[in-house]
Amino acid sequence: MFLTINDIREIGAQMSAKIGVDYTGYSINFFRRRVIAMFEELGVRKVQDLESMLDDAVKADEIAHLMTIPGTEMFRDPSFWRALRKILSGKQSLTVWMPNLTNGFELYSLMVLLNQIGINNIKVVGQVQSDITLKDIKTLSIPEKYDEVNRSNFERLESGTKYEDYFESTENGIKPKSNLLENVTFVKGWFMDSAVEKYDLIIFRNILLEYGPRLHEKAVERLAASLNDGGMLAIGIKEQLLTKTTNLKPHEAGESIYRV
């Protein structure tokens, strides 16, 4: 399907109004690719068909889900997780915000890491844009043949623990153990519209890639405003902060961890 710039703008405006996520701030080419993939998945042939779909709350939720990019693997960039473990070791309490969860790979990676560190008092808020995404996270199951990369990454954490301490083999594939989500609270909605609360750590890796410069800058400012003094923001290792208006400073520059 070929979509003109005008089509893309119209679709972005419609989706933003109905779903509540600022798709108009997404990178044009990224948004075009996602819309085309979403149209193919839902069998949409004409741009005009989208409007009625967005009026259906269930379908709108599915569209929001299809617009997110699933995490590629658990413990992606093991050196990032090792660095984070080192930084967090010795802490007695921690509050974490994950403002844009997709398939839960990042969330489960974090929860395993926090379990390894043994922090007593943990509060993690995971934010999703869709009920389908939330259900996928809570019922995550990975076919064994796709789990090899997760195991390999886990080994690279050099944690001294076993993969089986956190994941179990079932007839439907590899599942995270249910206690991993004990300290997690889920909320639904666009993170930019959330009430500002303060956290010690915000994990927002490889999401800024999806945004154009305007939304990128606004998002970083919003995230920085939600950090406690000394709090940290983790973005993807190939993402950079474009804005100079925040007080974020590199903490582990090679792993894209910033601190206020």
Add this chain to the structure above:
Amino acid sequence: MSDYKAVVIGGSAGSFAVVLKMLSKLRPDFELPIIICMHRLKHIRSGLAENLDIKSSMKVVEPYDKERIEKGKVYLAPSNYHMFVEFDGTISLSIEDMNNQSRPSIDYTLSSAAASYREKCLGIILTGANKDGAKGLKDIADKKGFTIVQDPKTAEVDTMPKSALKIMQPDLILSPDGITDFLNNLK
């Protein structure tokens, strides 16, 4: 060189040695940006660009998302990220699904360069073990860009150049040394 805005190269198995030799023999004043997408191990983040940089007179970097493309620099797709050329002259990265079992996908890099540079794109496909890149090179040809395929007889693995030759007719089929000579003779 004013005929082109960038050189875009794709390769897989065996292509590192070809690219290394090519960069080491390019004339020091070669100023077109070179954008390279090579299939690589996803868990090894460092070493590839550094090794290329040692041998090259051009600066070799693994770009950050939204980094501006500059003359005289070589941009190597980072491991486990797709790399795209944007209309505003920047690089964008993505963790979208694999394409042709690959992330980075050569098709994605070449096709985005075709859309951005059109007839001012110079695309090259090197040795490799799957068909990724063939469609991207065809996109460059379809936009009237200039296309070169490594001679399959000189390829360590000929699947990639042969896949390109199956679906399009490049402007040139050259050995690795021939490709380097061609680039050095660009005016």
